[in-house]
Amino acid sequence: MLILRCRFITINLAPLRPSHFQSHKLFHTTRFFRTPNLISTPRITSSSLPTTRSISDEARFARSVLFIPPGVEIEELTDDMVLPGSNIVIGPFAGHSQIKQVEFVKSSARARDCPKDDLPEIAILGRSNVGKSSLINCLVRKKEVALTSKKPGKTQLINHFLVNKSWYIVDLPGYGFAKVSDAAKTDWSAFTKGYFLNRDTLVCVLLLIDASVPPQKIDLDCANWLGRNNVPLTFVFTKCDKMKAAKGKRPDENIKAFQQIIRENFKQHPPWILTSSVSGLGRDELLLHMSQLRNYWDQ
Structure with a gap:
Protein backbone atom coordinates (compact mmCIF):
# COMPACT_ATOMS: atom_id res chain seq x y z
CA MET A 1 0.00 0.00 0.00
CA LEU A 2 1.33 3.40 -0.97
CA ILE A 3 0.83 6.22 1.51
CA LEU A 4 0.89 9.79 0.21
CA ARG A 5 1.46 12.30 2.99
CA CYS A 6 1.23 16.05 3.46
CA ARG A 7 1.35 18.21 6.56
CA PHE A 8 -2.39 18.03 7.16
CA ILE A 9 -3.78 14.98 5.40
CA THR A 10 -2.74 11.38 4.98
CA ILE A 11 -4.46 9.54 2.15
CA ASN A 12 -4.14 5.79 1.84
CA LEU A 13 -4.49 4.56 -1.71
CA ALA A 14 -5.13 0.85 -1.66
CA PRO A 15 -4.04 -1.20 -4.68
CA LEU A 16 -6.67 -1.09 -7.40
CA ARG A 17 -8.83 -4.05 -8.30
CA PRO A 18 -7.88 -5.77 -11.58
CA SER A 19 -10.93 -4.36 -13.36
CA HIS A 20 -9.61 -0.85 -12.84
CA PHE A 21 -6.71 -1.58 -15.15
CA GLN A 22 -9.01 -2.61 -17.96
CA SER A 23 -11.78 -0.02 -18.11
CA HIS A 24 -12.65 3.58 -17.46
CA LYS A 25 -16.00 5.36 -17.52
CA LEU A 26 -15.01 9.00 -17.80
CA PHE A 27 -11.88 9.35 -19.88
CA HIS A 28 -8.31 8.32 -20.42
CA THR A 29 -5.87 10.88 -21.79
CA THR A 30 -2.82 9.26 -23.36
CA ARG A 31 -1.04 12.53 -24.07
CA PHE A 32 0.75 14.65 -21.51
CA PHE A 33 0.75 17.79 -23.64
CA ARG A 34 -0.97 19.34 -26.65
CA THR A 35 1.95 19.51 -29.05
CA PRO A 36 2.32 18.05 -32.56
CA ASN A 37 5.73 16.47 -31.97
CA LEU A 38 4.79 14.78 -28.71
CA ILE A 39 6.83 11.80 -27.60
CA SER A 40 4.62 9.60 -25.43
CA THR A 41 5.96 7.53 -22.58
CA PRO A 42 6.16 3.94 -23.85
CA ARG A 43 3.32 1.77 -22.58
CA ILE A 44 4.38 -1.53 -21.08
CA THR A 45 2.07 -4.37 -22.02
CA SER A 46 2.24 -8.10 -21.57
CA SER A 47 2.69 -8.54 -25.32
CA SER A 48 5.76 -6.28 -25.35
CA LEU A 49 7.57 -8.30 -22.67
CA PRO A 50 9.23 -11.70 -22.97
CA THR A 51 6.81 -14.55 -22.36
CA THR A 52 8.76 -15.56 -19.27
CA ARG A 53 7.99 -12.25 -17.54
CA SER A 54 4.82 -10.49 -16.44
CA ILE A 55 4.07 -7.00 -15.20
CA SER A 56 4.53 -6.84 -11.43
CA ASP A 57 1.69 -5.77 -9.16
CA GLU A 58 3.84 -2.83 -8.08
CA ALA A 59 4.28 -1.68 -11.68
CA ARG A 60 0.55 -1.96 -12.37
CA PHE A 61 -0.22 -0.03 -9.20
CA ALA A 62 2.33 2.70 -9.95
CA ARG A 63 1.20 3.14 -13.55
CA SER A 64 -2.48 3.34 -12.58
CA VAL A 65 -2.20 5.55 -9.48
CA LEU A 66 0.88 7.74 -9.92
CA PHE A 67 1.50 10.42 -12.53
CA ILE A 68 4.77 9.30 -14.06
CA PRO A 69 6.28 11.96 -16.35
CA PRO A 70 8.45 11.33 -19.41
CA GLY A 71 11.99 10.32 -18.58
CA VAL A 72 11.09 8.20 -15.54
CA GLU A 73 11.06 4.41 -15.63
CA ILE A 74 8.73 2.57 -13.25
CA GLU A 75 11.58 0.37 -12.08
CA GLU A 76 13.50 3.48 -10.93
CA LEU A 77 10.74 4.90 -8.70
CA THR A 78 11.59 5.72 -5.09
CA ASP A 79 9.49 7.28 -2.33
CA ASP A 80 11.34 10.59 -2.42
CA MET A 81 10.45 11.07 -6.10
CA VAL A 82 6.75 11.56 -5.22
CA LEU A 83 5.83 15.12 -4.24
CA PRO A 84 4.29 15.35 -0.73
CA GLY A 85 0.51 15.62 -0.75
CA SER A 86 0.20 14.43 -4.34
CA ASN A 87 0.51 11.48 -6.71
CA ILE A 88 3.03 13.35 -8.86
CA VAL A 89 6.43 11.85 -9.61
CA ILE A 90 9.20 14.35 -10.26
CA GLY A 91 11.37 13.55 -13.26
CA PRO A 92 14.40 14.97 -15.08
CA PHE A 93 12.47 17.86 -16.66
CA ALA A 94 11.64 19.50 -13.30
CA GLY A 95 13.55 22.67 -12.43
CA SER A 107 -7.82 40.15 -20.99
CA SER A 108 -9.45 38.49 -23.97
CA ALA A 109 -13.08 37.76 -24.76
CA ARG A 110 -12.18 35.27 -27.51
CA ALA A 111 -9.42 32.72 -27.95
CA ARG A 112 -8.23 34.39 -31.14
CA ASP A 117 3.93 35.07 -28.99
CA ASP A 118 3.89 31.23 -28.81
CA LEU A 119 4.95 31.08 -25.16
CA LEU A 147 -8.50 40.12 -8.52
CA THR A 148 -10.19 38.22 -5.70
CA SER A 149 -13.80 38.70 -4.68
CA LYS A 150 -16.38 37.15 -2.38
CA LYS A 151 -18.83 37.32 -5.28
CA PRO A 152 -18.55 34.18 -7.46
CA GLY A 153 -17.96 34.75 -11.16
CA LYS A 154 -15.74 37.83 -10.86
CA THR A 155 -13.43 36.56 -13.61
CA GLN A 156 -15.33 36.93 -16.88
CA LEU A 157 -12.53 37.00 -19.44
CA ILE A 158 -9.43 35.01 -20.38
CA ASN A 159 -6.68 36.73 -18.38
CA HIS A 160 -3.01 36.25 -19.28
CA PHE A 161 -0.21 36.81 -16.73
CA LEU A 162 3.36 36.68 -18.05
CA VAL A 163 5.71 34.85 -15.67
CA ASN A 164 9.50 35.33 -15.75
CA LYS A 165 9.03 36.67 -19.29
CA SER A 166 8.92 33.07 -20.51
CA TRP A 167 5.47 31.52 -19.86
CA TYR A 168 1.88 32.38 -18.98
CA ILE A 169 -0.53 31.67 -16.17
CA VAL A 170 -4.03 31.93 -17.65
CA ASP A 171 -6.96 32.73 -15.36
CA LEU A 172 -10.15 31.40 -16.95
CA PRO A 173 -13.79 32.23 -16.08
CA GLY A 174 -15.29 30.02 -13.40
CA TYR A 175 -18.19 27.72 -14.12
CA GLY A 176 -21.14 26.91 -11.89
CA PHE A 177 -23.22 29.24 -9.77
CA ALA A 178 -21.89 32.64 -10.85
CA LYS A 179 -24.57 35.33 -10.54
CA VAL A 180 -24.71 36.41 -14.16
CA SER A 181 -27.29 36.11 -16.90
CA ASP A 182 -27.87 32.77 -18.63
CA ALA A 183 -26.72 34.35 -21.89
CA ALA A 184 -23.43 35.39 -20.32
CA LYS A 185 -22.91 31.89 -18.90
CA THR A 186 -23.41 30.43 -22.38
CA ASP A 187 -20.93 32.86 -23.89
CA TRP A 188 -18.35 32.07 -21.20
CA SER A 189 -18.66 28.35 -21.88
CA ALA A 190 -18.35 28.85 -25.63
CA PHE A 191 -15.23 30.99 -25.61
CA THR A 192 -13.55 28.95 -22.86
CA LYS A 193 -14.05 25.74 -24.86
CA GLY A 194 -12.79 27.56 -27.93
CA TYR A 195 -9.64 28.42 -26.00
CA PHE A 196 -9.06 24.76 -25.04
CA LEU A 197 -9.64 23.45 -28.56
CA ASN A 198 -7.65 26.07 -30.48
CA ARG A 199 -4.78 27.09 -28.21
CA ASP A 200 -1.68 25.25 -29.44
CA THR A 201 0.48 26.73 -26.67
CA LEU A 202 -1.66 25.22 -23.89
CA VAL A 203 0.54 22.91 -21.81
CA CYS A 204 -1.92 21.83 -19.13
CA VAL A 205 -5.11 22.81 -17.31
CA LEU A 206 -5.10 23.00 -13.52
CA LEU A 207 -8.65 21.94 -12.64
CA LEU A 208 -9.35 23.26 -9.14
CA ILE A 209 -11.51 21.14 -6.84
CA ASP A 210 -12.92 22.60 -3.60
CA ALA A 211 -11.92 20.20 -0.82
CA SER A 212 -14.36 21.80 1.63
CA VAL A 213 -17.39 20.32 -0.18
CA ILE A 218 -20.19 19.63 -12.43
CA ASP A 219 -16.46 19.15 -11.72
CA LEU A 220 -16.54 15.58 -13.02
CA ASP A 221 -18.45 16.73 -16.12
CA CYS A 222 -15.79 19.35 -16.77
CA ALA A 223 -13.00 16.79 -16.36
CA ASN A 224 -14.88 14.45 -18.68
CA TRP A 225 -15.10 17.10 -21.40
CA LEU A 233 -5.22 18.28 -16.72
CA THR A 234 -4.06 18.23 -13.13
CA PHE A 235 -6.52 18.12 -10.24
CA VAL A 236 -5.64 20.82 -7.68
CA PHE A 237 -7.53 20.44 -4.39
CA THR A 238 -8.04 23.86 -2.79
CA LYS A 239 -8.94 24.96 0.77
CA CYS A 240 -7.15 21.96 2.30
CA ASP A 241 -6.37 24.01 5.43
CA LYS A 242 -10.02 23.86 6.51
CA MET A 243 -9.81 20.62 8.43
CA LYS A 244 -12.91 21.36 10.54
CA ALA A 245 -16.08 21.75 8.51
CA ALA A 246 -18.96 23.82 9.87
CA LYS A 247 -21.33 21.18 8.57
CA GLY A 248 -21.06 18.03 6.53
CA LYS A 249 -17.83 16.12 6.00
CA ARG A 250 -14.28 17.32 6.61
CA PRO A 251 -12.05 18.20 3.63
CA ASP A 252 -9.93 15.07 4.06
CA GLU A 253 -13.10 12.97 3.82
CA ASN A 254 -14.22 14.87 0.71
CA ILE A 255 -10.82 14.33 -0.89
CA LYS A 256 -10.94 10.60 -0.16
CA ALA A 257 -14.41 10.43 -1.71
CA PHE A 258 -13.17 12.24 -4.82
CA GLN A 259 -10.16 9.91 -5.02
CA GLN A 260 -12.49 6.93 -4.88
CA ILE A 261 -14.48 8.25 -7.84
CA ILE A 262 -11.26 8.82 -9.76
CA ARG A 263 -10.01 5.30 -9.04
CA GLU A 264 -13.32 3.82 -10.18
CA ASN A 265 -13.54 5.83 -13.39
CA PHE A 266 -10.02 6.44 -14.67
CA LYS A 267 -7.77 3.83 -16.19
CA GLN A 268 -4.72 5.94 -15.40
CA HIS A 269 -4.78 8.37 -12.52
CA PRO A 270 -4.44 12.04 -13.56
CA PRO A 271 -1.98 14.08 -11.49
CA TRP A 272 -3.42 15.65 -8.34
CA ILE A 273 -2.10 17.78 -5.50
CA LEU A 274 -3.36 19.28 -2.22
CA THR A 275 -3.10 23.06 -1.74
CA SER A 276 -4.11 25.94 0.51
CA SER A 277 -3.79 29.58 -0.48
CA VAL A 278 -4.02 30.51 3.22
CA SER A 279 -1.21 28.35 4.59
CA GLY A 280 0.80 27.96 1.38
CA LEU A 281 0.38 24.19 1.46
CA GLY A 282 1.45 22.64 -1.85
CA ARG A 283 2.68 25.89 -3.41
CA ASP A 284 6.30 24.88 -4.05
CA GLU A 285 5.29 21.36 -5.05
CA LEU A 286 2.74 22.63 -7.58
CA LEU A 287 5.28 25.03 -9.08
CA LEU A 288 7.77 22.16 -9.45
CA HIS A 289 5.13 20.06 -11.21
CA MET A 290 4.31 22.98 -13.51
CA SER A 291 8.00 23.39 -14.33
CA GLN A 292 8.42 19.82 -15.55
CA LEU A 293 5.32 20.15 -17.72
CA ARG A 294 6.63 23.36 -19.30
CA ASN A 295 10.19 22.12 -19.75
CA TYR A 296 9.05 18.95 -21.48
CA TRP A 297 6.69 20.96 -23.70
CA ASP A 298 9.66 23.10 -24.77
CA GLN A 299 11.60 20.09 -26.05
Whole structure:
Protein backbone atom coordinates (compact mmCIF):
# COMPACT_ATOMS: atom_id res chain seq x y z
CA MET A 1 0.00 0.00 0.00
CA LEU A 2 1.33 3.40 -0.97
CA ILE A 3 0.83 6.22 1.51
CA LEU A 4 0.89 9.79 0.21
CA ARG A 5 1.46 12.30 2.99
CA CYS A 6 1.23 16.05 3.46
CA ARG A 7 1.35 18.21 6.56
CA PHE A 8 -2.39 18.03 7.16
CA ILE A 9 -3.78 14.98 5.40
CA THR A 10 -2.74 11.38 4.98
CA ILE A 11 -4.46 9.54 2.15
CA ASN A 12 -4.14 5.79 1.84
CA LEU A 13 -4.49 4.56 -1.71
CA ALA A 14 -5.13 0.85 -1.66
CA PRO A 15 -4.04 -1.20 -4.68
CA LEU A 16 -6.67 -1.09 -7.40
CA ARG A 17 -8.83 -4.05 -8.30
CA PRO A 18 -7.88 -5.77 -11.58
CA SER A 19 -10.93 -4.36 -13.36
CA HIS A 20 -9.61 -0.85 -12.84
CA PHE A 21 -6.71 -1.58 -15.15
CA GLN A 22 -9.01 -2.61 -17.96
CA SER A 23 -11.78 -0.02 -18.11
CA HIS A 24 -12.65 3.58 -17.46
CA LYS A 25 -16.00 5.36 -17.52
CA LEU A 26 -15.01 9.00 -17.80
CA PHE A 27 -11.88 9.35 -19.88
CA HIS A 28 -8.31 8.32 -20.42
CA THR A 29 -5.87 10.88 -21.79
CA THR A 30 -2.82 9.26 -23.36
CA ARG A 31 -1.04 12.53 -24.07
CA PHE A 32 0.75 14.65 -21.51
CA PHE A 33 0.75 17.79 -23.64
CA ARG A 34 -0.97 19.34 -26.65
CA THR A 35 1.95 19.51 -29.05
CA PRO A 36 2.32 18.05 -32.56
CA ASN A 37 5.73 16.47 -31.97
CA LEU A 38 4.79 14.78 -28.71
CA ILE A 39 6.83 11.80 -27.60
CA SER A 40 4.62 9.60 -25.43
CA THR A 41 5.96 7.53 -22.58
CA PRO A 42 6.16 3.94 -23.85
CA ARG A 43 3.32 1.77 -22.58
CA ILE A 44 4.38 -1.53 -21.08
CA THR A 45 2.07 -4.37 -22.02
CA SER A 46 2.24 -8.10 -21.57
CA SER A 47 2.69 -8.54 -25.32
CA SER A 48 5.76 -6.28 -25.35
CA LEU A 49 7.57 -8.30 -22.67
CA PRO A 50 9.23 -11.70 -22.97
CA THR A 51 6.81 -14.55 -22.36
CA THR A 52 8.76 -15.56 -19.27
CA ARG A 53 7.99 -12.25 -17.54
CA SER A 54 4.82 -10.49 -16.44
CA ILE A 55 4.07 -7.00 -15.20
CA SER A 56 4.53 -6.84 -11.43
CA ASP A 57 1.69 -5.77 -9.16
CA GLU A 58 3.84 -2.83 -8.08
CA ALA A 59 4.28 -1.68 -11.68
CA ARG A 60 0.55 -1.96 -12.37
CA PHE A 61 -0.22 -0.03 -9.20
CA ALA A 62 2.33 2.70 -9.95
CA ARG A 63 1.20 3.14 -13.55
CA SER A 64 -2.48 3.34 -12.58
CA VAL A 65 -2.20 5.55 -9.48
CA LEU A 66 0.88 7.74 -9.92
CA PHE A 67 1.50 10.42 -12.53
CA ILE A 68 4.77 9.30 -14.06
CA PRO A 69 6.28 11.96 -16.35
CA PRO A 70 8.45 11.33 -19.41
CA GLY A 71 11.99 10.32 -18.58
CA VAL A 72 11.09 8.20 -15.54
CA GLU A 73 11.06 4.41 -15.63
CA ILE A 74 8.73 2.57 -13.25
CA GLU A 75 11.58 0.37 -12.08
CA GLU A 76 13.50 3.48 -10.93
CA LEU A 77 10.74 4.90 -8.70
CA THR A 78 11.59 5.72 -5.09
CA ASP A 79 9.49 7.28 -2.33
CA ASP A 80 11.34 10.59 -2.42
CA MET A 81 10.45 11.07 -6.10
CA VAL A 82 6.75 11.56 -5.22
CA LEU A 83 5.83 15.12 -4.24
CA PRO A 84 4.29 15.35 -0.73
CA GLY A 85 0.51 15.62 -0.75
CA SER A 86 0.20 14.43 -4.34
CA ASN A 87 0.51 11.48 -6.71
CA ILE A 88 3.03 13.35 -8.86
CA VAL A 89 6.43 11.85 -9.61
CA ILE A 90 9.20 14.35 -10.26
CA GLY A 91 11.37 13.55 -13.26
CA PRO A 92 14.40 14.97 -15.08
CA PHE A 93 12.47 17.86 -16.66
CA ALA A 94 11.64 19.50 -13.30
CA GLY A 95 13.55 22.67 -12.43
CA HIS A 96 13.58 26.48 -12.49
CA SER A 97 10.23 26.53 -10.73
CA GLN A 98 10.32 29.75 -8.71
CA ILE A 99 8.46 32.83 -9.91
CA LYS A 100 10.63 35.95 -9.90
CA GLN A 101 8.57 38.28 -12.05
CA VAL A 102 4.92 38.44 -13.09
CA GLU A 103 2.92 40.99 -15.01
CA PHE A 104 -0.62 41.20 -16.29
CA VAL A 105 -0.64 41.26 -20.11
CA LYS A 106 -4.24 41.35 -21.30
CA SER A 107 -7.82 40.15 -20.99
CA SER A 108 -9.45 38.49 -23.97
CA ALA A 109 -13.08 37.76 -24.76
CA ARG A 110 -12.18 35.27 -27.51
CA ALA A 111 -9.42 32.72 -27.95
CA ARG A 112 -8.23 34.39 -31.14
CA ASP A 113 -7.60 37.60 -29.19
CA CYS A 114 -5.13 35.93 -26.81
CA PRO A 115 -1.37 36.69 -27.01
CA LYS A 116 0.31 35.36 -30.14
CA ASP A 117 3.93 35.07 -28.99
CA ASP A 118 3.89 31.23 -28.81
CA LEU A 119 4.95 31.08 -25.16
CA PRO A 120 3.72 28.04 -23.17
CA GLU A 121 0.60 28.49 -21.05
CA ILE A 122 -0.82 26.77 -17.98
CA ALA A 123 -4.51 27.54 -17.52
CA ILE A 124 -6.39 27.58 -14.21
CA LEU A 125 -10.03 26.49 -14.25
CA GLY A 126 -12.66 25.68 -11.65
CA ARG A 127 -16.11 26.29 -10.25
CA SER A 128 -16.98 29.83 -9.27
CA ASN A 129 -15.54 30.68 -5.84
CA VAL A 130 -13.22 27.65 -5.83
CA GLY A 131 -10.26 29.93 -5.16
CA LYS A 132 -8.68 30.47 -8.58
CA SER A 133 -7.57 34.04 -8.01
CA SER A 134 -6.37 33.25 -4.49
CA LEU A 135 -4.26 30.38 -5.83
CA ILE A 136 -2.69 32.62 -8.48
CA ASN A 137 -1.85 35.25 -5.86
CA CYS A 138 -0.35 32.51 -3.67
CA LEU A 139 1.76 31.11 -6.52
CA VAL A 140 3.24 34.48 -7.46
CA ARG A 141 3.36 35.68 -3.81
CA LYS A 142 1.85 39.02 -4.67
CA LYS A 143 -1.47 40.31 -3.41
CA GLU A 144 -4.12 41.23 -5.95
CA VAL A 145 -2.17 40.12 -9.01
CA ALA A 146 -5.41 38.34 -9.80
CA LEU A 147 -8.50 40.12 -8.52
CA THR A 148 -10.19 38.22 -5.70
CA SER A 149 -13.80 38.70 -4.68
CA LYS A 150 -16.38 37.15 -2.38
CA LYS A 151 -18.83 37.32 -5.28
CA PRO A 152 -18.55 34.18 -7.46
CA GLY A 153 -17.96 34.75 -11.16
CA LYS A 154 -15.74 37.83 -10.86
CA THR A 155 -13.43 36.56 -13.61
CA GLN A 156 -15.33 36.93 -16.88
CA LEU A 157 -12.53 37.00 -19.44
CA ILE A 158 -9.43 35.01 -20.38
CA ASN A 159 -6.68 36.73 -18.38
CA HIS A 160 -3.01 36.25 -19.28
CA PHE A 161 -0.21 36.81 -16.73
CA LEU A 162 3.36 36.68 -18.05
CA VAL A 163 5.71 34.85 -15.67
CA ASN A 164 9.50 35.33 -15.75
CA LYS A 165 9.03 36.67 -19.29
CA SER A 166 8.92 33.07 -20.51
CA TRP A 167 5.47 31.52 -19.86
CA TYR A 168 1.88 32.38 -18.98
CA ILE A 169 -0.53 31.67 -16.17
CA VAL A 170 -4.03 31.93 -17.65
CA ASP A 171 -6.96 32.73 -15.36
CA LEU A 172 -10.15 31.40 -16.95
CA PRO A 173 -13.79 32.23 -16.08
CA GLY A 174 -15.29 30.02 -13.40
CA TYR A 175 -18.19 27.72 -14.12
CA GLY A 176 -21.14 26.91 -11.89
CA PHE A 177 -23.22 29.24 -9.77
CA ALA A 178 -21.89 32.64 -10.85
CA LYS A 179 -24.57 35.33 -10.54
CA VAL A 180 -24.71 36.41 -14.16
CA SER A 181 -27.29 36.11 -16.90
CA ASP A 182 -27.87 32.77 -18.63
CA ALA A 183 -26.72 34.35 -21.89
CA ALA A 184 -23.43 35.39 -20.32
CA LYS A 185 -22.91 31.89 -18.90
CA THR A 186 -23.41 30.43 -22.38
CA ASP A 187 -20.93 32.86 -23.89
CA TRP A 188 -18.35 32.07 -21.20
CA SER A 189 -18.66 28.35 -21.88
CA ALA A 190 -18.35 28.85 -25.63
CA PHE A 191 -15.23 30.99 -25.61
CA THR A 192 -13.55 28.95 -22.86
CA LYS A 193 -14.05 25.74 -24.86
CA GLY A 194 -12.79 27.56 -27.93
CA TYR A 195 -9.64 28.42 -26.00
CA PHE A 196 -9.06 24.76 -25.04
CA LEU A 197 -9.64 23.45 -28.56
CA ASN A 198 -7.65 26.07 -30.48
CA ARG A 199 -4.78 27.09 -28.21
CA ASP A 200 -1.68 25.25 -29.44
CA THR A 201 0.48 26.73 -26.67
CA LEU A 202 -1.66 25.22 -23.89
CA VAL A 203 0.54 22.91 -21.81
CA CYS A 204 -1.92 21.83 -19.13
CA VAL A 205 -5.11 22.81 -17.31
CA LEU A 206 -5.10 23.00 -13.52
CA LEU A 207 -8.65 21.94 -12.64
CA LEU A 208 -9.35 23.26 -9.14
CA ILE A 209 -11.51 21.14 -6.84
CA ASP A 210 -12.92 22.60 -3.60
CA ALA A 211 -11.92 20.20 -0.82
CA SER A 212 -14.36 21.80 1.63
CA VAL A 213 -17.39 20.32 -0.18
CA PRO A 214 -18.27 16.78 -1.32
CA PRO A 215 -17.44 15.76 -4.93
CA GLN A 216 -19.50 17.77 -7.40
CA LYS A 217 -20.96 16.39 -10.61
CA ILE A 218 -20.19 19.63 -12.43
CA ASP A 219 -16.46 19.15 -11.72
CA LEU A 220 -16.54 15.58 -13.02
CA ASP A 221 -18.45 16.73 -16.12
CA CYS A 222 -15.79 19.35 -16.77
CA ALA A 223 -13.00 16.79 -16.36
CA ASN A 224 -14.88 14.45 -18.68
CA TRP A 225 -15.10 17.10 -21.40
CA LEU A 226 -11.40 17.96 -21.08
CA GLY A 227 -10.48 14.29 -21.31
CA ARG A 228 -12.63 13.61 -24.36
CA ASN A 229 -10.89 16.48 -26.11
CA ASN A 230 -7.37 15.38 -25.13
CA VAL A 231 -6.70 18.40 -22.92
CA PRO A 232 -4.11 17.44 -20.26
CA LEU A 233 -5.22 18.28 -16.72
CA THR A 234 -4.06 18.23 -13.13
CA PHE A 235 -6.52 18.12 -10.24
CA VAL A 236 -5.64 20.82 -7.68
CA PHE A 237 -7.53 20.44 -4.39
CA THR A 238 -8.04 23.86 -2.79
CA LYS A 239 -8.94 24.96 0.77
CA CYS A 240 -7.15 21.96 2.30
CA ASP A 241 -6.37 24.01 5.43
CA LYS A 242 -10.02 23.86 6.51
CA MET A 243 -9.81 20.62 8.43
CA LYS A 244 -12.91 21.36 10.54
CA ALA A 245 -16.08 21.75 8.51
CA ALA A 246 -18.96 23.82 9.87
CA LYS A 247 -21.33 21.18 8.57
CA GLY A 248 -21.06 18.03 6.53
CA LYS A 249 -17.83 16.12 6.00
CA ARG A 250 -14.28 17.32 6.61
CA PRO A 251 -12.05 18.20 3.63
CA ASP A 252 -9.93 15.07 4.06
CA GLU A 253 -13.10 12.97 3.82
CA ASN A 254 -14.22 14.87 0.71
CA ILE A 255 -10.82 14.33 -0.89
CA LYS A 256 -10.94 10.60 -0.16
CA ALA A 257 -14.41 10.43 -1.71
CA PHE A 258 -13.17 12.24 -4.82
CA GLN A 259 -10.16 9.91 -5.02
CA GLN A 260 -12.49 6.93 -4.88
CA ILE A 261 -14.48 8.25 -7.84
CA ILE A 262 -11.26 8.82 -9.76
CA ARG A 263 -10.01 5.30 -9.04
CA GLU A 264 -13.32 3.82 -10.18
CA ASN A 265 -13.54 5.83 -13.39
CA PHE A 266 -10.02 6.44 -14.67
CA LYS A 267 -7.77 3.83 -16.19
CA GLN A 268 -4.72 5.94 -15.40
CA HIS A 269 -4.78 8.37 -12.52
CA PRO A 270 -4.44 12.04 -13.56
CA PRO A 271 -1.98 14.08 -11.49
CA TRP A 272 -3.42 15.65 -8.34
CA ILE A 273 -2.10 17.78 -5.50
CA LEU A 274 -3.36 19.28 -2.22
CA THR A 275 -3.10 23.06 -1.74
CA SER A 276 -4.11 25.94 0.51
CA SER A 277 -3.79 29.58 -0.48
CA VAL A 278 -4.02 30.51 3.22
CA SER A 279 -1.21 28.35 4.59
CA GLY A 280 0.80 27.96 1.38
CA LEU A 281 0.38 24.19 1.46
CA GLY A 282 1.45 22.64 -1.85
CA ARG A 283 2.68 25.89 -3.41
CA ASP A 284 6.30 24.88 -4.05
CA GLU A 285 5.29 21.36 -5.05
CA LEU A 286 2.74 22.63 -7.58
CA LEU A 287 5.28 25.03 -9.08
CA LEU A 288 7.77 22.16 -9.45
CA HIS A 289 5.13 20.06 -11.21
CA MET A 290 4.31 22.98 -13.51
CA SER A 291 8.00 23.39 -14.33
CA GLN A 292 8.42 19.82 -15.55
CA LEU A 293 5.32 20.15 -17.72
CA ARG A 294 6.63 23.36 -19.30
CA ASN A 295 10.19 22.12 -19.75
CA TYR A 296 9.05 18.95 -21.48
CA TRP A 297 6.69 20.96 -23.70
CA ASP A 298 9.66 23.10 -24.77
CA GLN A 299 11.60 20.09 -26.05
